[in-house]
Amino acid sequence: MTAPAPGFADTGGLLRALARTQRTALVLTLVALSAAAAALLRLHALGGPARAGHGACATPPAHGLPSCAAVEAITADEIYANGLAVLxxxxxxxxxxxxxxxxxxxxxxELEDGTARLAWTQSVTPVRWLAVKLAAPAALLTAGTGGLVLLNVRARGDGDPDLTGDWYHPEVFVSTGPVAVAQVLAGLGLGALAALVWRRALPAAGAAAGVSLLLHALLERHREDLWPTVTRGTVGSLELPRSAFQVSWYEQTPHGVPFSRATFHPESHFRPLQYVETGVLLAVAATATAAAFLLLARRLP
Structure with a gap:
């Protein structure tokens, strides 16, 4: 029987060590993903009654829902809308x-307590060590976040804005497209880079969280600029549809004639905006990850 190549054996050992040292984080992540998935499936089941205006109740009481004979104020649309907002x-x-x-x-x-350097002396190259450290969580986060996004989109149904929020609302926008997946990958890359810069756990964690928060705020602030807007003007008053993401509004009355003009993103711009922002975040993730590998190579003796 042929023995496994050293590289594969080392990678398997690194994966087992990663699972052992990060057992708590892995368990918490799986529990959180499972709980969120279960909640979204439950909200999907509530979607029909919520849109129909039915009460969130059961006869007899079951699955955490009160008796229909006793509930009056609690309605399916409240549970549905609040649940989607939280997720x-x-x-x-x-x-x-x-x-x-x-x-x-x-x-x-691992850089701070010397565990990483110990692994490097046992036939594991620093590059492979960091690659496994990032690849395994990246795969889990991509699959988990992507699955939740799909469930979220399904649970939202036809996207009634009175229940689910407008498509351009910051949290609705992020949680219903690939931007959510790209965000966590950017966070992973930024965290790795911060760790290589500071080589201490607490400062690296704080710096990575701070930079991620800043990146999130910048993208939210400039989201409207990621794709060309539509401009509409008319004599008299102008009324945009509820689904329009308004960017600017201009009104004047030259020569006594009222004129209104607005720039906005129609709902059809949802996908282009998602793709451009996803590209920006993936570029951040790739740049941060590459910088982490370069910094690791430079700091080796």
């Missing part, structure tokens, strides 16, 4: 804890 927030802000974890526990702690 959208979790998906939107997941970049921050991922970056802090990558900088502090995943890479930073």
């Amino acid at each position: 959208a927030s979790l998906l939107t802000w997941s970049m921050i804890p991922v970056a802090a974890w990558a900088g502090g526990a995943l890479v930073g702690r």
Whole structure:
């Protein structure tokens, strides 16, 4: 029987060591993903009654829902809308804890306590060590976040803005497209880079979280500039549809004749805006990861 190549054996050992040292984070991540998936499946089931205005109840009481004979104020649309809002927030802000974890526990702690250098002396190259450290979490985060985004889109149904929020609302926008996946990958790369810069867990975690928060704020502030807007003007008053993402509004009355003009993104711009922002975030992830590898190579004796 042919023995496995040393590279594959080393990689398998690194994966087992990663699973062992990050067992708590792995378990918490799987629990969080499972809980969020279960909640979205439940919200999907509530979607029909919510849009129909039915009460969130059961006869007899079951699955945490009160008796239909006793409930009056609690309605399906409240549970549905609030549940979607909470899960959208979790998906939107997941970049921050991922970056802090990558900088502090995943890479930073092993550099600080010398565990990484010990691994490098046991036939594991520093490049392979860092590659495995990042590739395994990246695969899990991509699959988990992508799956939740798909479930979120399905749970939202036809996207009634009165229940699910307008498509351009920051948290709705992030949580319903590939931007959510690109965010966590950017957080992972930034966390690794911070760990290589500071080589201490706590400062790296704080710096990675801070930079991720700044990146999130910049993209939210300039999201409207990522794709050309549409301009519409008319004599008299102008009324945009509810689905329009308004960027600017201009009104004047030359020679006593009122004139209105607006620039906005129609709902058809959702996908272009998503793709451009995803590209920006993936570029950040790739740049941060490449910089981490270069810094690792420069700091080796």
